[in-house]
Amino acid sequence: MELLVAVSSILIIIVTVLLLNLLFKRTSSSTAKNNANAPPSPPGLPVIGNLLQLGRHPHRSLCSLSHRYGPLMLLHLGKVPVLVVSSADAARGVLKTYDLAFASRPRSKLFKKLLYDGRDVALAPYGEYWRQMKRSTVSNKMIRSFRNVREKEVKLMTEKIEKAASSSSPLNVSEIFTTLTNDVICRVALGRKYGGDVNFEELMRRFTKMLGKFCVSDHVPWLGWIDRICGLDDELEKIGNEFDEFLEGVVKDHLDGEGNTADFVDVLLEIQREKKLGFEIDMVGIKAIILDVFVGGTDTSSTLLEWAMTELMRHPESMNRLKEEVRCCTVGRHKQNVSEDGIHEMKYLKAVIKESLRLHPPLPLLAARESIRHAKFQGYDIPLGTQVMINAWAVGRETATWGVDAEVFRPERHLDSDVDFRGQDFKLVPFGAGRRICPGIAFAIAIDELALANAVHRFDWKTAKGTNEDRTGEVSESTGIPVHRLSPLIAFAHPT
Numbered sequence: 001m002e003l004l005v006a007v008s009s010i011l012i013i014i015v016t017v018l019l020l021n022l023l024f025k026r027t028s029s030s031t032a033k034n035n036a037n038a039p040p041s042p043p044g045l046p047v048i049g050n051l052l053q054l055g056r057h058p059h060r061s062l063c064s065l066s067h068r069y070g071p072l073m074l075l076h077l078g079k080v081p082v083l084v085v086s087s088a089d090a091a092r093g094v095l096k097t098y099d100l101a102f103a104s105r106p107r108s109k110l111f112k113k114l115l116y117d118g119r120d121v122a123l124a125p126y127g128e129y130w131r132q133m134k135r136s137t138v139s140n141k142m143i144r145s146f147r148n149v150r151e152k153e154v155k156l157m158t159e160k161i162e163k164a165a166s167s168s169s170p171l172n173v174s175e176i177f178t179t180l181t182n183d184v185i186c187r188v189a190l191g192r193k194y195g196g197d198v199n200f201e202e203l204m205r206r207f208t209k210m211l212g213k214f215c216v217s218d219h220v221p222w223l224g225w226i227d228r229i230c231g232l233d234d235e236l237e238k239i240g241n242e243f244d245e246f247l248e249g250v251v252k253d254h255l256d257g258e259g260n261t262a263d264f265v266d267v268l269l270e271i272q273r274e275k276k277l278g279f280e281i282d283m284v285g286i287k288a289i290i291l292d293v294f295v296g297g298t299d300t301s302s303t304l305l306e307w308a309m310t311e312l313m314r315h316p317e318s319m320n321r322l323k324e325e326v327r328c329c330t331v332g333r334h335k336q337n338v339s340e341d342g343i344h345e346m347k348y349l350k351a352v353i354k355e356s357l358r359l360h361p362p363l364p365l366l367a368a369r370e371s372i373r374h375a376k377f378q379g380y381d382i383p384l385g386t387q388v389m390i391n392a393w394a395v396g397r398e399t400a401t402w403g404v405d406a407e408v409f410r411p412e413r414h415l416d417s418d419v420d421f422r423g424q425d426f427k428l429v430p431f432g433a434g435r436r437i438c439p440g441i442a443f444a445i446a447i448d449e450l451a452l453a454n455a456v457h458r459f460d461w462k463t464a465k466g467t468n469e470d471r472t473g474e475v476s477e478s479t480g481i482p483v484h485r486l487s488p489l490i491a492f493a494h495p496t
């Protein structure tokens, strides 16, 4: 939405420029013309190129465009050339064959302020700093462990649902899942929960909203003043400073020795103290990595849970099959919570998670990459500095891979299939693949499987009328990052 508003204001301003451009026969395809061997490009407007074609839901618009221009398209988002990848085959090329060539991340004004200008892992440019930080910090086995935290927080979640069920009140299921993933990540990463702290929740909400905003100056630098007059620059400065202050406080508490269980911040401080990296990790680096875990792990994991539950409630036969499986694996313990031990045998549960990730990848366009050298890719010349968007949403719905019922939620399709999302298979890439693959897969899946198994095991669910589907029978998507439901999932729970 922000993108549309910003682009509309640009449009008014650039009418003059448009006329001048037409006068001098200078169109946005000039870049493509310079590169005779570029992938096909949809025609765009002068100055803004293909920006308007992104629409409210870029993953959907780009998927439609790819049906016309092919699985490799070159778009121009303002001055930025963007290679859009929309098939499993092309994704394999970028994420495997040419992984190194496309291993960097583009810079952006938003990320510069909010995520410490690439001093984290997720947005660090490709190089030694990123390599060391990823290997030694985020992929630390601590992030994958913390089983007791997950089980305790899921138990609190079921108690909360039980309480609402006993008073027959409708539940905001989306909110329950958001609180769960926030609390788990807070305890793992920061050492304590901040849920219920109104200021923190409000700050998180503003921070996430800001991350999804559109910055004119990233695409048309000479129109950067629009960001200023729209108030974006001020807001960015304010939220960046407030969050920084919050993180300073968290690190200080840890340095002062508050809290008695080791968490992720403690691990980072130990790495710093013992100089475990080949270089010094400073306070900015520490704050940036905490933020990665926080921003990368909370909203994405709850979005996956929200979509999985939405699909199960729309497909009672799948819900019943999952309930049956969980019941069989927990014989004699039906009043108790499912533990992580029981989860391993639950094949249908894993299929439900996979199918939800296929149809609703929380980050449908993954995280943008940028080429660090010229690449000759599938016969096309891709120059250095080209951004790459991988449309995981389109890849997950390709009929060539998934058949004529690709749009249908059918977890059974995964039961006899080896296709997986851990980076070896390019038909399902919700976590990316290759060097920049998400290091939080095991952590996210562990919490989501446990929460879903318990939610269906302990309760029967019924959607509150009129809150689920829109008039077309579909569930509308939000704008921004990640893509969750437009309206929260509201439902009644009855203890089984």
Ligand code: HEM
Pocket (backbone or CB within 6 Å): 121, 122, 123, 134, 138, 143, 292, 293, 294, 296, 297, 298, 300, 301, 304, 361, 362, 363, 366, 367, 369, 430, 431, 432, 433, 434, 435, 436, 437, 438, 439, 440, 441, 443, 444
């Ligand atoms: C369902 C939950 C999650 C989804 C869908 C998700 C998705 C992604 C995607 C698509 C990428 C970009 C991959 C690429 O460029 O190839 C990524 C990167 C990343 N994710 Fe996740 N993620 C999730 C959970 C987590 C969690 C729980 C953490 C931390 C504990 C995390 C931390 C990161 C980091 C640090 C990166 C940057 C890696 C790099 O640039 O080298 N994510 N994630």
